[in-house]
Amino acid sequence: MKPKNKIGPECDWLFTIGFMINDLQKRIGLGDHQEGPGPMSCTGVRLWIQDHHVVIDNGILQVTLSKPGGLVTGVQYNGLDNVLEVLNQEGNRGYWDVVWSALDDSGRNGVFEVINATCFKVIVETEEQVEVSFSRPWDPSLRGKLAPINIDKRFVMLRGSSGFYSYAIYEHLGSEEWQAFSLGETRIAFKLRKDKFHYMAVADDRRRYMPLPDDRLAGRAQPLAYQEAVSLVNPVVPEFRGEVDDKYQYTCENKDLMVHGWISDDPPIGFWQITPSNEFRTGGPLKQNLCSHVGPTCLAVFVGAHYAGDDLVPKFGQGEPWKKVFGPVFIYLNSTMCGQHPHTLWDDAKRQMMVEVNSWPYDFPASEDFPNSCHRGNVRGRLLVRDRHIDNDDITANGAYVGLAPPGDVGSWQRECKDYQFWTEAACSGEFSINNVRAGEYNLYAWVPGFLGDYRYHLPITIAPGCDIDVGNLIYEPPRDGPTLWEIGIPDRSAAEFHVPEPDPKYVNQLFVNNPKSNFRQYGLWEKYGELYPHCDLVFTVGESDYRKDWFYAQVPRRKEDNSYEGTTWQIKFRLETVHRAAIYKLRMALAGATLAEVQVRVNDPNKPRPLFTTGLIGRDNSIARHGIHGLYWLYNIDISGSLLVEGENTIYLKQPRNQSPFQGIMYDYIRLEGPPN
Structure with a gap:
């Protein structure tokens, strides 16, 4: 050569x-x-x-x-x-x-x-x-x-x-x-x-x-x-x-x-x-x-x-x-x-x-619709997390994603698709700086890996050319009613921490073999659920099971012998030594993705005609079929009356009944059961 x-x-x-x-x-x-x-020479552009x-x-x-x-x-x-x-x-x-x-x-x-x-x-x-x-x-x-x-x-x-x-x-x-x-x-x-x-x-x-x-x-x-x-x-x-x-x-x-x-x-x-x-x-x-x-x-x-x-x-x-x-x-x-x-x-x-x-924003575009740095503004501050069930002091929001997006509801930024967004990652101290923001009105949003939910600053922020706005210390109080009784997964908007199976040898892409960061990208992993659970569905026992091994990365239908599919029902088994029957327990269920699927929640009775809670039919992200470990983020906060629980062994049933296609399903991000407020 x-x-x-x-x-x-x-x-x-x-x-x-x-x-x-x-x-x-x-x-x-x-x-x-x-x-x-x-x-020509390199003396100029022609x-x-x-x-x-x-x-x-x-x-x-x-x-x-x-x-x-x-x-x-x-x-x-x-x-x-x-x-x-x-x-x-x-x-x-x-x-x-x-x-x-x-x-x-x-x-x-x-x-x-x-x-x-x-x-x-x-x-x-x-x-x-x-x-x-x-x-x-x-x-x-x-x-x-x-x-x-x-x-x-x-x-x-x-x-x-x-x-x-x-x-x-x-x-x-x-x-x-x-x-x-x-x-x-x-x-x-x-x-x-x-x-x-x-x-x-x-x-x-x-x-x-x-x-x-x-x-x-x-x-x-x-x-x-x-x-x-x-x-x-x-x-x-x-x-x-x-x-x-x-x-x-x-x-x-x-x-x-x-x-x-x-x-x-x-x-x-x-x-x-x-x-x-x-x-x-x-x-x-x-x-x-x-x-x-x-x-x-x-x-x-x-x-x-x-x-x-x-x-x-x-x-x-x-x-x-x-x-x-x-x-x-x-x-x-x-x-x-x-x-x-x-x-x-x-x-x-x-x-x-x-x-x-x-070099961003560039100074060479000639269109007046592209503002250079002189016509943009900056926002800075510090984000802290307050969760007294974890720490008596405020926690620095290390690695938080903080951004400016058009005004909307809490978490609306992930579905916003018309205008501009500006994001940064907070330092270990929780300090952040969002620079070179186009002039306009925004809300300040954030989410923090390791914590549930979304943050939105209560005041709108108006960016004017040349401004440098310091919002000071911001406090995010993630969803929390009571102490954690148990939890499954990591609240990071991804199902990557759960069990991703080895691919079928017929469907291997060698690039992802021995590649733990991308092992979920192999084709056909959804079919492995039926092989691992051919007759009975997944059962997770709190205190014994390990979500890294025992919680399948996606709840999908099971293929039957006639090549049709059937819905699946997962179980979470846990023990309670004491139950406050007049109190309300809280189930936090965060989903990392959904494709024409549904989650029905029942407690201690899988055959109850009406579930305690259902998401209804949600999601069209196709993330399971397209080898994504997440799609859009969904968070559900479900009240469970203490009267539904018993002292000793309890079971929460998560039923995904939709079964017209093998690609319908749910990817969970994180599940937590909280006791009654102190």
């Missing part, structure tokens, strides 16, 4: 000479233009406008966009004519897209639309920066044809930068002519060359050589029960035979989804999508999104219903005004220095991610 020079944020003069020679010899994706860009294409070049890389559509048709870098899939049509290489539904009688539902702009405009053109706009306005004549929003896609390239930026402004006008609609998804997608990019990295413990897209085709793959998952029966590379490929095995939470991408071994090139801020993503820090997966595909998802369902689909009424900026995100390309292994490009990408994070 021929050694390559490393190309980073600073311009390498040796590479510039090579680029000048290469640029004279070969160009990509310019199609019908008459003449392309000539030789722009060429063709009849049907626009080319931006800074001597490190060259990006070609369709005109006026604004689709990324080519990215030339480090001697490779195009890192994007040249076998695809130009409209299927790099693009923004939406999935939308009309909220009227037009019948338009789940419409997938690649955003093809109709207007092109140069916003900035200097040696330091080029910013171009590709916009697609909407008017009532397009009703039912296109998503009823104005969309302005922007692409930015800077001098000396080994990549390019993209962001977009979406707007729904406050006029009665503007159709009501819902926005199911919007994202940027890049399809890379399958003959080059074979190694994928989304996290330190989730990176590997990946199957080819051809391996998912008929004859090479066997479809599995859940759509988009396949068993590789005859892959091009024999080492993948018998593995499962499913794009949902590689999803990430927003808080961890800051850099991901692909590496080519020959030439050694990395292609990375870097998201330096989550302010424009929906659902808060725990919302899970797709990122990179077999294709090779690299995504930046901004709005999506995955792992949440319809709760995270924003809905806009007729004439409801709305505007939001998605991005900028950074598409970063890198290459190795002489003698370096290509996989070290992942470490360089993580370093570049921190550069981008520390």
Whole structure:
């Protein structure tokens, strides 16, 4: 393999000479233009406008966009004519897209639309920066044809930068002519060359050589029960035979989804999508999104219903005004220095991610809808937890997630999906600082790992440009009526601490073997419940059982011999030496996820016609089938009359009766029984 020079944020003069020679010899994706860009140095960024294409070049890389559509048709870098899939049509290489539904009688539902702009405009053109706009306005004549929003896609390239930026402004006008609609998804997608990019990295413990897209085709793959998952029966590379490929095995939470991408071994090139801020993503820090997966595909998802369902689909009424900026995100390309292994490009990408994070908010976007740091504000304070049944003193909220989100009820942030959110993690002292917040009115929310429930500051917070608000010491008093009699699990909004079984050998992804942080990502684990409990359901005995071994990670239906499914009833057995029959005991039941499921609670009588409590049918997060260890968080506080309890052995029955599909079920976060108040 021929050694390559490393190309980073600073311009390498040796590479510039090579680029000048290469640029004279070969160009990509310019199609019908008459003449392309000539030789250049890294003294600045240059722009060429063709009849049907626009080319931006800074001597490190060259990006070609369709005109006026604004689709990324080519990215030339480090001697490779195009890192994007040249076998695809130009409209299927790099693009923004939406999935939308009309909220009227037009019948338009789940419409997938690649955003093809109709207007092109140069916003900035200097040696330091080029910013171009590709916009697609909407008017009532397009009703039912296109998503009823104005969309302005922007692409930015800077001098000396080994990549390019993209962001977009979406707007729904406050006029009665503007159709009501819902926005199911919007994202940027890049399809890379399958003959080059074979190694994928989304996290330190989730990176590997990946199957080819051809391996998912008929004859090479066997479809599995859940759509988009396949068993590789005859892959091009024999080492993948018998593995499962499913794009949902590689999803990430927003808080961890800051850099991901692909590496080519020959030439050694990395292609990375870097998201330096989550302010424009929906659902808060725990919302899970797709990122990179077999294709090779690299995504930046901004709005999506995955792992949440319809709760995270924003809905806009007729004439409801709305505007939001998605991005900028950074598409970063890198290459190795002489003698370096290509996989070290992942470490360089993580370093570049921190550069981008520390540069946020960027000062270069030309749109007035993207405020720089001077037009933003900060909030700081300290969060403490007060639970006198644990400690007589207030407890510092170490590792608490503290955020600003639009005004709403306690915990409403996890279902908020229209506007901006700003989150941080508190220090061990409980101190927090939320910086660079857009001007507007917010509530301050928090949740603390290790404690139940959600916190909301009782006063709204108004952010003005340049403000620095100190809210002082805040006290969170988590739900608590009496002393803990027993508890199962850890209140951290995840089922990861419970028993995750070994996968069926037929459904293994080798990446997750001996990988305790991601063992729940194996396909088909829900079917293991019926194997572990073929005739009788789970029984957990307080004081004897260990939730890490004896509490299955998900309560799902059991497959019967005729391949139908039946609901399941779990038991929690516990002893009480003394019962206050006139008092009220409290059962705290926190759920980490739910999919078309129900939990019925009965005490000491499993056959009682009416349960003491039922959640009713809840949840559409599909987290069990999509290998997520949590979806949306649910908390139920259930009163149990002491008259229902006895001195000696008691049993709480948790029945999940829904059984139309193997994917229906509940993932528990934490269960606690409290005695009467002191």
